[in-house]
Amino acid sequence: MSENVQKNFIINSKFIHLSTNLCYNIKHKKILQRGDNVIKKEMIAMLLAGGQGSRLGVLTQKVAKPAVSFGGKYRIIDFPLSNCINSGVDTVGVLTQYQPLRLNTHIGIGIPWDLDRNNGGVTVLPPYEKSNNSEWYSGTANAIYQNMNYMEQYNPEYVLILSGDHIYKMDYEVMLDFHKENNADVTIATMPVPLEEASRFGIVIADEDKRIQDFEEKPEHPRSNLASMGIYIFSWKVLKEALTAMKDQSNCDFGKHIIPYCHEKKQRLFAYEYNGYWKDVGTLGSYWEANMELIDLIPEFNLYEEYWKIYTKNDVIPPQFISNEANIERSIIGEGTEIYGEVMNSVIGAGVTVAKGAVVKDSIIMQGTVIGAGTVVNKAIIAENVRIGSGVELGTGEYAPSTYDPKVYQFDLVTIGENSVIPDGVKVGKNTAIAGETTVGDYPDGLLAGGNYIIKAGGVK
Numbered sequence: 001m002s003e004n005v006q007k008n009f010i011i012n013s014k015f016i017h018l019s020t021n022l023c024y025n026i027k028h029k030k031i032l033q034r035g036d037n038v039i040k041k042e043m044i045a046m047l048l049a050g051g052q053g054s055r056l057g058v059l060t061q062k063v064a065k066p067a068v069s070f071g072g073k074y075r076i077i078d079f080p081l082s083n084c085i086n087s088g089v090d091t092v093g094v095l096t097q098y099q100p101l102r103l104n105t106h107i108g109i110g111i112p113w114d115l116d117r118n119n120g121g122v123t124v125l126p127p128y129e130k131s132n133n134s135e136w137y138s139g140t141a142n143a144i145y146q147n148m149n150y151m152e153q154y155n156p157e158y159v160l161i162l163s164g165d166h167i168y169k170m171d172y173e174v175m176l177d178f179h180k181e182n183n184a185d186v187t188i189a190t191m192p193v194p195l196e197e198a199s200r201f202g203i204v205i206a207d208e209d210k211r212i213q214d215f216e217e218k219p220e221h222p223r224s225n226l227a228s229m230g231i232y233i234f235s236w237k238v239l240k241e242a243l244t245a246m247k248d249q250s251n252c253d254f255g256k257h258i259i260p261y262c263h264e265k266k267q268r269l270f271a272y273e274y275n276g277y278w279k280d281v282g283t284l285g286s287y288w289e290a291n292m293e294l295i296d297l298i299p300e301f302n303l304y305e306e307y308w309k310i311y312t313k314n315d316v317i318p319p320q321f322i323s324n325e326a327n328i329e330r331s332i333i334g335e336g337t338e339i340y341g342e343v344m345n346s347v348i349g350a351g352v353t354v355a356k357g358a359v360v361k362d363s364i365i366m367q368g369t370v371i372g373a374g375t376v377v378n379k380a381i382i383a384e385n386v387r388i389g390s391g392v393e394l395g396t397g398e399y400a401p402s403t404y405d406p407k408v409y410q411f412d413l414v415t416i417g418e419n420s421v422i423p424d425g426v427k428v429g430k431n432t433a434i435a436g437e438t439t440v441g442d443y444p445d446g447l448l449a450g451g452n453y454i455i456k457a458g459g460v461k
Helices: 054-060 078-086 101-107 140-145 148-152 172-181 195-200 236-245 254-264 284-293
Strands: 007-010 015-018 023-026 029-034 038-041 043-048 091-095 121-125 158-163 166-168 186-192 202-206 212-217 226-235 269-273 278-280 327-329 342-344 359-361 376-378 380-382 393-396 414-416 427-429 432-435 453-455
Touching: 043 078, 043 140, 043 172, 054 284, 054 414, 054 432, 078 158, 078 166, 101 121, 140 148, 140 236, 140 254, 148 236, 158 172, 158 236, 172 186, 172 226, 172 269, 186 202, 186 254, 202 269, 212 254, 212 269, 226 236, 226 254, 226 269, 236 254, 254 269, 278 284, 284 380, 376 380, 427 432
Parallel strands: 043 091, 043 158, 091 121, 186 269, 327 342, 342 359, 359 376, 376 393, 380 414, 393 427, 414 432, 432 453
Antiparallel strands: 007 015, 023 029, 029 038, 158 226, 166 278, 186 226, 202 212, 202 226
16 A cells, blocks of 8 residues: 555544545445545435424423433434444434424434544434525425435435334344345335234335335235335435435325335335334333333343444433332332332333332333332333322323323323422322323312323423
8 A cells, every 4th residue: 555545543433534546345334435535425324303203192292202211221312323333324314303402412413322423423404494495394205305415415325214213223234235235226124013013004015035016005904014114225316316306295205205106116126124123112002111121031122232232322420329228120220310119110210219118110210200208100101300299199090091182192101291290199090191390289189080181381282
């Protein structure tokens, strides 16, 4: 190698900068350099993280779904971001829209995921005002189209489209290899699901070579059980052409518009079958179940594997304090917690206080929440920075259908939004929702019966 070739190696981040026209293979991917200052990325990722997640009810009234806490330590967006860096994808555009503050603060410049890069790294992409108009993102594909300039600056060979609201581990490099081997224009990550559940998903019908013959969006009578995971790899030229052709389509979406467009154009669409753990935590029930699965004796989804770490923003938090009188069984306990009561089969976030005599069972308690003395919490999801008074009973009585929003609240869970206050001595039934600072007067006879709700000023469905 000639002396004028300057090499800067950063081993841990798997990045190489070269001043000449060279092509280098690094563990996971290829970085191409053309000229001194122009980098061509083999694959970049576009992470859709702008959704409200309305099916999570009061949990997402003030925070975007990808920023919701998970597993006592993480936020949902940590999983696709960690998958990216573990797969060698070092350029990620994160598309935000709904309640972006928490998400923006969490991501920052991408340091926890080794995505603070001079060339690439993580970039937050909110909607912005153009010279002739101002537009919100109006569909998944429309959001990508509005960021065409961002993608073009990297001149990628391939573009990886991701959703920011799923819990899973996936090596995107393996999926890319599959895409290349099949000379595909579009590769859709798919997962076998029970046939009776297939109508909830976009369904692909593929031949024995995994080439997609047809695509159905949430069919009433599905012809296949291969469900789209909302993860796509596009060859850049194909994606660019499809987005441009469909730019005037109202609420342009990948599943409803872009994929059918590519199929009609007779392009090479392939189904990459994934058989690992994947969880759509889009409902209160699935969110609760996914957290509870973490505390199984042998969890199906292991958060602590050395070879595939899940990274997150770590605040400086003091150690846990567990009182001599405390009792903890099969639970995840976050940093900075103070436990004086009982915690069983629960996921407890950082900085939570469980006072003396309190009992927490089968519940998710998020960061900064205080559970008062003698309070009983049974099967609840309690968001961040909630104050629960003393002698409260949560999850009492019998299940009843929701009088607030039956499509969202259809589980025997007590759901409490962030920064809420529950006064001393009240009882709250199953399948209930509370948001805001409540007083004793909000509880007739000291009870919020099953299926009912209290949504204070500013609360929305």
